[in-house]
Amino acid sequence: MYARRHGLFGLQLGPIPSCIGKLTQLETIDLHNNKLNGPIPPSIGKLSNLRSLVVHGNELSGQIPVEITKLLALKTLWIGDNQLDGKIPMQLGYLRNLESLQARNNHFVGKIPASLGTLAKLETCDLSWNQLTGCVARFYNVCPLVFTDT
Amino acid sequence: MLANLTLDGNSLTGQIPSALSGLKELVSLHLYSNQLTGKIPAELRRLQQLSKLSLFKNPSLEVPDECPLNTEGQMCYKSRADVQAFLLCL
Numbered sequence: 001m002y003a004r005r006h007g008l009f010g011l012q013l014g015p016i017p018s019c020i021g022k023l024t025q026l027e028t029i030d031l032h033n034n035k036l037n038g039p040i041p042p043s044i045g046k047l048s049n050l051r052s053l054v055v056h057g058n059e060l061s062g063q064i065p066v067e068i069t070k071l072l073a074l075k076t077l078w079i080g081d082n083q084l085d086g087k088i089p090m091q092l093g094y095l096r097n098l099e100s101l102q103a104r105n106n107h108f109v110g111k112i113p114a115s116l117g118t119l120a121k122l123e124t125c126d127l128s129w130n131q132l133t134g135c136v137a138r139f140y141n142v143c144p145l146v147f148t149d150t
Numbered sequence: 151m152l153a154n155l156t157l158d159g160n161s162l163t164g165q166i167p168s169a170l171s172g173l174k175e176l177v178s179l180h181l182y183s184n185q186l187t188g189k190i191p192a193e194l195r196r197l198q199q200l201s202k203l204s205l206f207k208n209p210s211l212e213v214p215d216e217c218p219l220n221t222e223g224q225m226c227y228k229s230r231a232d233v234q235a236f237l238l239c240l
Binding site for chain 2: 133
């Protein structure tokens with residue numbers, strides 16, 4: 001029997017266990033405002049039913065695992081207020097159902113991937129307080145068939 | 151379609167793209183505290199739903215003549231009326 005929802009917040013915890021990838025029926029992960037540390041486990045990419053990944057306000061570090069872009073049902077991705085770094089993967093543009101992306105207040109560098117501009121359902125995009133460079137135009141330089149990330 | 155775009159507090163450069171005016175449902179646009187330059191495109195007037203706009207702390211951004219500022223002297227507007235008044239001066 002699998003938990004369909006996973007809502008824990010205001011607790012003090014360690015890393016997100018890699019075995020979370022076995023909970024393949026999960027639709028919602030809400031672990032915001034804890035003291036979770038360590039990386040977002042790549043195994044999270046196995047949660048093909050996941051609609052919401054809400055882990056803002058922790059101490060998560062490392063890069064966004066590219067496996068996250070396999071979560072094609074994902075509507076809400078809130079990873080802000082952590083210690084995440086690296087580039088925002090251009091493959092986030094594969095998340096066709098994404099409605100809300102909140103990645104504020106991390107250490108992301110590089111350009112805003114143009115692929116985000118192809119997400120037709122995206123209503124909210126908050127990438128504030130990172131170290132992003134390049135121009136705003138890139139975000140809207142939409143080319144739906146070809147993603148480039150330089 | 152995008153309603154809220156929040157990119158403040160980065161190191162974004164270049165001009166504010168006139169293509170933003172294509173985001174007809176944009177309600178809030180926050181670009182303050184970046185390194186944006188040049189003129190603010192007049193095409194942004196097309197954003198009739200825009201109700202929150204902040205562009206301050208972009209030291210090289212050209213502030214239009216007679217542009218209304220908030221009480222702190224900044225390009226920061228928190229009501230649709232204030233935003234629209236600002237856009238009209240572009």
